[in-house]
Each structure stands twice: as C-alpha cells, then as structure tokens.
Amino acid sequence: MWTFIIGVAALIIGYFTYGKYIEKNFGPNPDRETPAEILRDGLDFVPMPKWKNAIIELLNIAGTGPVFGPIMGALYGPVAYIWIIFGCIFAGAVHDYMLGMVSLRNNGAQLPVLAGKYINKATMHVVNLFACLLLLLVGTVFVSSPAALIQSLLPAGVPLLLIIVLIFIYYLISTVLPIDQAMGKVYPWFGAILIISSIAIGLSLIFGDHTMVELTPATLDNFHPKGLAIFPGIFFTISCGAMSGFHATQAPMVSRTMENEREGRFTFYGMMIAEGVIAMIWVAASLALFDGQTLSGMIDAGTASAVVNAVSIELLGSFFGTIAIVGVIVLPLSSGLSAFRSLRIIVADYINVKQDTLPKIMAITIPIYVISFFLTFVDFNILWRYFNWANQVTAVLALLVTTRYLFLKGKNYFVTLVPGIFMLYAVVVYLLSEPIGFGLGLSNLAYWGGAAITLIILAVYWKQGVDQKAKLDPSAKLINDQLSIQTLYPDLVNDK
Template identity: 75%
Template sequence: MITLLGGIVLLIVGYFTYGRYIEKNFSIDPNRKTPAEALKDGYDFVPMSKSKNAIIELLNIAGTGPIFGPIMGALYGPVAYLWIVIGCIFAGGVHDYMVGMISLRNNGAHLPELASKYLGKPVKHVVNIFAMLLLMLVGTVFVTSPANLISSITPDWLTIGVITVLIFVYYLISTVLPIDKAMGKVYPWFGAILIISTIAIGVSLLTGGHALPNLTMNTLQNFHPKGTPIFPALFFTISCGALSGFHATQAPMVSRTSTNEREGRFTFYGMMVSEGIIAMIWAAASMALFDGQTLSQMIDAGTPSAVVNQVSVMLLGNVFGTLAILGVIVLPISSGLSAFRSLRTILADYLHIKQDTLKKILMVTVPLYVISFVLTKVDFNMLWRYFNWANQVTAVIALLVATRYLYLKNKNYIVTLVPGSFILYACVVYILSEPIGFRMGLTTVTYIVGLLLTLGILGVFWKSGVNQKETLSPDSALINDQLPINTSTAK
C-alpha cells in the first residue's frame, strides 16, 4: 500500500515541480496567438476550453495502454512501479509536453512535419512511415481489445465479429465529424466514466483488506514467471503509463484546439501524470489479486481483457464491476478513434489531399479501415509486440525532435536527450534480440552491439545538430518558431 500511495504522491509532486521546470525551460508566451485562433476552420482547428482539451488529450493518449500494459508489467513484480513513476515524470510527461507545445508553435503540425523541420527533410519520410504504421497498429489494437471486453459482458449472439464491425461504423461516423462534435460533446461523458471507475477500483483496492505488494530491497527483483529479462522488455510492456510515442501523434490534435500556451502543462504533462496514476492502480490490482503464474495464464489464454474483467468483478461486484469494465472500454474506443483521425490527417498531408469535402475525407479514411479490419484477424499478442516497438521508436524520434528544438534555442536539452538516448538503446536491443527482429537473443554481444549502434546514431544526430546550428541566421524560422501555413491541413 505504501508503494502505491507513495508512487501516486510522487507523480503529483512531479507535475508541480519538474513539470513546472519543463514549462519554464520551454518559455511559454501566454500572449502568442495559437493555431486554433489563427487557422480556425470549424473542423480540426477549433478553439475549445481548457477542460475539454484536457479530457480529450487524456482519452486520446490512454487507450488500453495504461491498463493492459501495467497488467502485463505486473508479471515482473513491484519493480514495475519504478518505471511507471520515473518514466512518467522524467520521460513521458516531458515527451508529451514538448511535442504538444512545439506543435502549437508550428501551426499544429504533426510529428512528421516537425521532424522534417528540425531533423531534416529526408527524415520526414521515415517518420511518416513509422507514424502511420504505429497509428494503424494502435487503431487495430484498440478495436480488438474493446471488442473482447464488450463480448465478455454481452449476450453470446453479439459476437466479437459483429462488435468489431459496429466499432468501425462508430469510428467512420466520428472521423468525418468536426472535432468539437466528434470529441468535444462525447468525451466529457467518457472521461467521467473513466475517472469514476478508476477511483472506484483504487478505493476498493485500498479498503478491501488486500495485500498490496510494496517495493523493498527483497522485492526489487524480476518476478516474471517465464524469466523474461526486465531490460528491455519491461520498457516496451509498460509504455502508455510511462513513455509512449503514440502520444506524439495525438498531442498535435489538441494543439490545434488550445487557446493559450499557459494551458500546456495541465493539458499535456498533467494528463500524462493522470495516465501514470491509472497505470499504478491497475498494476497494483493485478499484483494484489493474482500470483504471477495465474496472471500469466490468464493473459496467455486470450488478452489482458480477461484480467480487466476479473479485477473489476472481484473488487466491485457484478453490477459495479460491469460499470468499471465500461470505463475501461471507453479508453480504447476513444484512442482508436483519435488514432484513425490522426492517421487520416497525416496521410492526407503526405499525399497532399486537402480534406475539405466529404468525398476526399472518405477517399482517405475508408481504405484505412479496410486494412485495419484485415489486421484484426491477426493474433493480438503478435500485434501488441509490433505496436510496442513502433511505439517506442516513435517516442525516440519525438524526443530527438524536442532535443534539437531546445538545442537550437540554447535551452536545457539534457531533459529530452537523456530519456531519448535511454529508450533508443532499449529499441535497438529489442529489435536485435526479439523474434520480430534479428533474433540474436539477449546476450552480452547483443548489449554491446546495441550500445555501439546507439552511440553511432546519437553521434550522427549530434553532428547534424552542430552543423545545422552553425548555418542558422538570427531570423531563422527554426529559432523563431515560424512555419508556413500547411494548406493541405487547414481547410
């Protein structure tokens, strides 16, 4: 109990201290006109209130990540708490804030456009591929996971196939609506369900006499029943609750609806902290209610949705447990919708297809849903592994963009370079060792080769940054946050 409560307290303290420092380091300008005001189009660029922006950001970035990830991360034992707290404060919160604010300074540009501006035009194509791959995988995973959850509380005649089709229909309708209608009206209700259900799980966990595992010197070890090493697997298993590249694809959406830079810390950093709290509660519940072997068997039997179902019913009973499951369901549905919406706009920007008519919107959207529907037939665990790697590679790219941004402005860039370098090393080792990559296994050679490759990538990144800075003029757009209006984005 002490570790759970202490971790939540640290997350909140981190928001008010380190989050404030990150904001100060960025140097906000409350009087600067935002994209929502300068490019208002009634569709994607729409001024909305601070509270609506915050709840949209939370639901966009959450998905099943801060629940499914911590459930699987709980297999490692209390050490999972460390990554959630440290990762959220020093990596995830910084990542989300910097991407959101840099986008806000650049007409609400998406990550590929930002990468092109700060890392070079050739990088834009690589980032576009990773961003679109990630969003497609996210959208598919966030169709599969709620479909499984819904099927667990509905009659047998409502099959997973039917539920999947219904979710796609909802996505299609919502994708073509203006953002203030598709999300601004519905998400506050979704948010209320999520917050109430999460609080109910947390309170029941604390007051129900459950033995909550604490992080001590004796428990600071790997408890995974299959012996899976902590590094790098844990840092891919728990992503959305600590650091997630998917968030870099979502923050620009909200940067297009924000009306003041002062709101950024609450909207971006604050909602990441909220996601960390959600992750702490679900990790604690999984560890408290199940031993590692049982938890592993439940996950292997299908998806972590089975654990969600059991935790909710065991802690809250059948009626309120079902309501809690509904709270979990709204997460992937809302994030899936935002993933496809972001995917549509990124693809449209890349292909220069102006999204100003329903026909053009559907021309981009429908093929994406067809591809995603085919992917729903692929094994969930396989999809999750590919999603995890693409997710963290995207986080690396976003942190390197933020590092270059701060470096060019003579700000403290260490705050983004350190977490970016760490997760880059994890990504390299992961792809070298895993079956989805080079199958080298986790050996000393793998760690050494991974380190050398990481240092090589960082060396190229640093050299290009030095060269870039030497050629800049005082009135350069890279220093003064100026970006020509992207006419394919604004209607």
Template identity: 70%
Template sequence: MITLLGGIGLLILGYIFYGSYIEKNFQIKPDRVTPAKALRDGYDFVPMSKSKNAIIELLNIAGTGPIFGPIMGALYGPVAYLWIVLGCIFAGGVHDYMIGMISLRNNGAHLPELASKYLGKPVKHIVNIFAMLLLLLVATVFVSSPANLIADITPSWMTVGIITVLIFIYYLISTVLPIDKALGKVFPIFGAILIISTAAIGVSLLFSGYSIPNINVQTMNNFHPEGTAIFPALFFTISCGALSGFHATQAPMVSRTTEGEKEGRFTFYGMMIGEGVIAMIWAAASMTLFDGQTLNGMINAGTPSAVVNEVSINLLGNVVGTIAIIGVIVLPISSGLSAFRSCRTILADYIGMKQDKIKKILMVAVPLFAISFVLTQIDFNILWRYFNWANQVTAVISLLVSTRYLFLKERNYFVTFIPGALMLYACIVYIISEPIGLQMGLTPLSYTLGVVLTLGILWLFWRTGLKQKSALSPNSQFINDQWPIKSFTKSKEASDVGKS
C-alpha cells in the same frame, strides 16, 4: 499499500515541480496567438476550453495502454512501479509536453512535419512510415481489445466479429465530423466514466483488506513466470503508462484546439501524470489479486481483458464492476477513433490531399479502415509486440525532435536527450534480441552491438545538429518560431535547414 500511495504522491509532486521546470525551460508565451485561433477552420482547428482539451488529451493517449500494459507489467512484480513513476515524470510527461508545445509553435504540425523541420527533410519520409504504421497498429489493437471486453459482458450472439464491425461503423461516422463535435461532445462523458471507475477500483483495493505488494529488498527481483528479462522488455510492456510515442501523434491534434500556451503543462504534462496514476492502480490490482502464474495464464489465453473483468467484479461487485469495465472500454474506443483521425490527417498531409470535403475524407479514411480490419484477424499478442516496438521508436524520434528544438534555442536539452538516448538503446537491443527482430537473444553481443549502434546514431544526430545551428542566425524566424510557419518553410533558410 505504501508503495502505491507513495508512487501516486510522487507523480503529483513530479507534475508540480518537474513539470514547472519543463515549462520554464520551454519559455512559454501566454499572449502568443495559437493555431486554434490563427488557422480556425471549423473542423480540425477549433478553439476549445482547457478542461475539454485536457480530457480529450487524456482519452486520446490512454487507450488500453495504461491498463493492459501495467497488467502485463505486473508479471515482473513491484519493480514495475519504478518504471511507471520515473518514466512518467522524467520521460513520458516531458515527451508529451514538448511535442504538444512544439506543434503549437508550428501551426499544429504533426510529428513527420516537425521531424522534417528539426531533423532534416529525408527523415520526414521515415517518420511518416513509422507514424502511419504505429497508428494503424494502435487503431487495430484498440478495436480488438474493446471488442473482447464487450463480448465478455453481452449475450452470446454479440460475437467479437459483430462488435468489431459496429466499432468500425462508429469510427467511420465520427471521422467525418468536426473535432469539437466528434470529440468535444462525447469525450467529457467518457472521461467522467473513466475517472470515476478508476477511482472506485483504487479505493476498493485500499479498503478491501488485501495485502498490496510494496517495493523492498526482497521484491526488487524479477518475478516474471517465464523469466523474461526486465531490460528491455519492461520498457515495451508498460509504454502508454510511462513513455509512449503514440502520444506524439495525438498531442498535435490537441495543439490545434488549445487557446493559450499557458494551458500546455496541465493539458500535456498533467494528463500524462494522470495516465501514470491509472497505470499504478491497475498494476497494483493485478499484483494483489493474482499470483504470477495465474496472471500469465489469463493473459496468454487471449488478451488482458479477462484480468480487467476479474479485477472489476472482484473489487466492485457485478453492478459497479460492470460500470468499471465500461470505463475501460471507452478508453480504447476513444483512442482508436483519435488514432484513425490522426492517421488520416498525416496521410492526407503527406500526399497533399486537403481534407475539406467528405468525399476527400472518405477517400483517405476508408482504405485505412479496410487495412485495419484485416489486421484484426492477427493474434492480439503478436500485434501488441509490434505495436510496442513501433511505439517506442516513435517516442525516440519525438524526443530527438524535442532535443534539437531545445538545442537550437540554447535551452537545457538534456531533459529530452537523456530519456531519448536510453530509449534508443532499449529499442535497438529489443529489435536485435526479440523474435520480431534478429532473434539474437539477450547476449553480451546483443548489448554491445546495441551500445555501438546507439552511439553511432547519437554521433550523427549531434553532428547534424551542429551543422544546422551554424547555418542559422540568432534572430532567424526558424529560431523564434515566427508566424506564419507555412509561408516561412518556403524560404531559403528553411530549405537550407531541411538539408542538414
């Protein structure tokens, strides 16, 4: 109990103190015109209130990640708490804030455009591929997981297949609506269900007489039933609850509806902290109610949805427990919708198809839905592994974009460089060792090769950064984020930077 409450307390303190430092380091301009006002189009660029933006951001980034991830992370034991707390404060919160705010300074641009501007034009194509791959995997995972949850609490004739089709129909209808209608109207309701149900799980866990595992000398070991090593697997198991590249695809959507830069810390950093609190509660509940073997068996039998059902019913009873399950269901449905919306806009920007008519929207959206529907037929656990790796590679790219931005501004860039370098190393070791990659296993050679490749990439990143900075004048539009970015990108200076 002490670790759970202490961890949540640290998350709140992290928001108050470290979040304030990150905001100060970014140097917000409260009076600066935001894309929501400057580019208002009534569809994607629409000013919305701080509270609506915050709840949309929370639901966009959450999905089943801060629930399914911590459930699977609970297999490692209380050490999972450390990654959630430290990851949220020093990596995830910083990652989300920086990308959201950099997008705010760049016409609400998505990650591929930001990567092109700050890392060089050739990188844009790589990031586009990763971003669209990630979003398709996210959308698919976030269709499969709620379909399984709904099937568990509905009559037998409501099969997973039928529910999957119904979710896709809902997505198709919602994706052609303006953002303030598709998200602004229903997400506050979804958010209320999520917050109330999560709080109910947490309170019941604290006062139901259970012995909640704490971190101490004895519990700092790896308790995974299959002996899976903590590093790098834990970093990929608990991603959305600590650090997630998926968030870099969602923050730009909210940057297009934000009315002022002063809202950024609460909307971007704060909602990541909120996701960390959700992750702490579900990790604690999973460790408390099940031993490792039982938990592992339930997960391997299908998806972590069985654990969600058991935890909710055991702690809250049939009626309130079912409401809590509904709270979990709205997470992936809302995130899946926003994933498709982001994927559509990224692809449309890439191929140059303006999304100003329903026909053009459907021309991009329908093929994406068809691909995702085919992917739903693949085993969930396999999808989750690929999703997690693509997710964390995207996080690395986002942190490198943020580092370059701060470097060019002559601010403290170590706040993004250190978590970026650590996650880069984890991504390389993971793809070298895991079955989805080179299958070399976690050997000294894997770790050594990971170090060499990481240092090589970081050296290249440093060299191109120095070249990029030397090509810019201190008062350049590029450095000062002057409006309008779109016309500016046609200038010679922008062209020269893109070649760095």
C-alpha cells in the same frame, strides 16, 4: 499499500515540481495566437476550453495501454512501479509536453513535419512511415480489445465480428465530424466514467481487505514466470503510463484546439501524470489479486481483458464492476478513434490533400479502415508486440525532434536528450534481441552491439545539430548566403 500511495503522491508532486521546470524551460507565451485561432476551419482547428482539451488528451493517449500494459508489466513484480513513476515524470510527461508545445508553435504540425523541419527531410519520410504504422496498429488493437470486452458483457452467442463492424461504423462516423462534435460532446462523459471507475478501484484496493505487494529490497527482483528479462522487456510492456510514442501523434491534434499556450502543462504534462496514476492502479490490482502464474495464464488465454473483468468484479461487485469495465472500454474506443483521425491527418499532410470536403476526407479514411479491418484477424498478441516496438521507436524520434528544437533555441535540451538516449538504446537492443528483429537473444552481442549502434546514431545526430546551430549564428560564415535564424526557423524567434 504504502508503495502504491507513495508512488501516486510522487507522480502528483512531479507535476507541480519537475513539470513546472519543464514548462519554464520551454517558455510558453500566453499572448501568442494559437493555431486554433489562426487556422480555424471548423473541422480540426477549433478552439475549445482547457478542461475539454485535457479530457480529450487523456482519453486520446490512454487507450487500453495504461490498463493492459501494466497488467502484463505486473508479471515482472513490484519493480513495475519504479518504471511507471520515474518514466512518467522524467520521460513520458516531458515527451508529451514538449512535442505538444513544439507542434503548437508550428501550426499544429504532426511529428513527420516537425522531423523534416528540425532534423532533415529524409528523417521526415522515416518518421512518417513509423507514425502511420503505429497509428494503424493502434487503431486495430483498439478495435480488437474493446470488442473482446464488450462481448464479455453481452449474452453468449453475440459474434465478435459483429461488434468489430459496429465499432468501425462508429469510428467512420466520428472521424468525419468536426473535432468539437466528435470528441468535444462525447468525451466529457467518457472521461467521467473513466475517472470515477479508476478512483473506485484505487480506493477499494486501499480500504478493502486486500494484501498489496510492497516494493522492498526483497521484492526488488524479476518475478516474471517465464523469466523474461526486465531490460528491455518492461520498457516495451509498460509504454502507455510511462513512455509512449503514440502520444506524439495525439498531442499535435489537441494543439490545434488550444486557446492559450499556458494550458500546455495541464493538458499535456498533467494528463500524462493522470495516465501514470491509472497505470499504478492496475499494477497494484494485478499484484494484489493474482500470483504470477495465474496472471500469466489469464493473459495467455487471450488478452488482458480477462484480468480487467476479474479485477473489476472482485473489487467493486457485479454492478459497479460492470461500470468499471465500461470505463476501460471507453479508453480504447476513444484512443482508436483519435488514432484513425490522426492517421488521416498525417496521410493528408504527407500527400498534400487538404481536408476541406467530405469526398477528400473519405478518400483517405475508407482505405485506412479497410486495411485495419483485415488486420483484426491477426492474433492480438502479435499485433501488440509490433505495436510496442513501433510505439517506442516513435517516442525516440519525438524526443530527438524536441531535443533539436531546444538545442537550436539555446534551452536545456538534456531534459529530452537523456530519456531519448536511454530509449534509443532500449529500442536497438530490443530489435537486435527479439524475434521480430534479428533474434540474437539477450546476449553480449545484443547489448554491446546495441551500445555501438546507439553511439553511431547519436554521433550523426549531434554533428548535424551542430551544423544547424552554426547556420543560426549571424556571425558565422555560411555557405548559403548568410541564412539568418529568422529565415530558417522563424518560430524560434517569434515566440515572445
């Protein structure tokens, strides 16, 4: 019990301490006009109140990630708590805040555009590919997983395909509506269900007759029943709730509806902390109610949705347990919708098709949904595996973009560079070792080769950043006609 309570307390304290430092390091300007005010279009750029933006951000980033991921992460044992706490405070929440705020300073630009501006044009194309792949996988996963949960609540015989089609219809209608109607009207209700059900499960764990596994020297070990290594496995299994690149595709969308830069810490950093709390609850519940073999068997039988059902009913009873399951269902429904909406925006920006008429919106939206529909027939666990890899690659790219921003601005860039280096190494090792990559297994070649590749990438990245920094120095002799900081990056100057 105390591991869970202290962990949740640490997350909250992290928001008020390290979160405050991250905000100060960035330097929000409450007097600066936001994209919602400057570019208001009644579709994607619409001013909304702080509390509504925060709820939308939470539901957008949550999905089934902070539920399914921690359930599967619980197979490693109580060590999962450590990654959630430290990953959330020092990596995930920093990632979300910085990307959201840099987007805010750039008219709500999505990650590919920011990569093109602060790194180079070639990187923009790479990031665009990964962002589109990630969002397509996320959208598909967040059709399949809520469909399975909904089917479990309905009478036997209701076909899964029918539920999937109905979810796509809901997504299609919501995607073309203005954001304040598609999300602003419905999400507060979804948010209330999520928050209440999460609190109910957490309190039931604390005050119920359940033995919660504590993190001690004796339990600080790898308990995975299949013997999967903690590194890099757990950092890809528990992504949402600790560190997730998917969030880098969602924060820019919310940056287009914010009315004041001071809202950033609560909306971006704070909602990531809230997601971390949700992840802690589901790890604790999985460890308290099941042993590793039972948990593994339930996951292997389908998805983690079976665990969600069992936990909810066991802790809250049939009636309130069903409400809790509904609370989990709204997570992927909201995140799936936001994933497809973000994908539409990214594709439209990339091919330069302004989203100002219904035919233009549908011309991009319909093909996306057709591709996603066929992907729903692919095994969920395969989709999840590729989603995890693409997700963390996107997180690394977002951290490198925001590190470059801080570096050019003369701020403390180590706050994003350190987690960026760690996750870059994890991504490279994962690619070298896993079957979806080179299949080398967790050998010395994978670890040392990963270290060498990571260092080469960082050396190129650092050299390019130093060259960019030199161009911003008015006293430097530049090749291209003494370009000034105002010419290259006006937002780095005009933010006071």
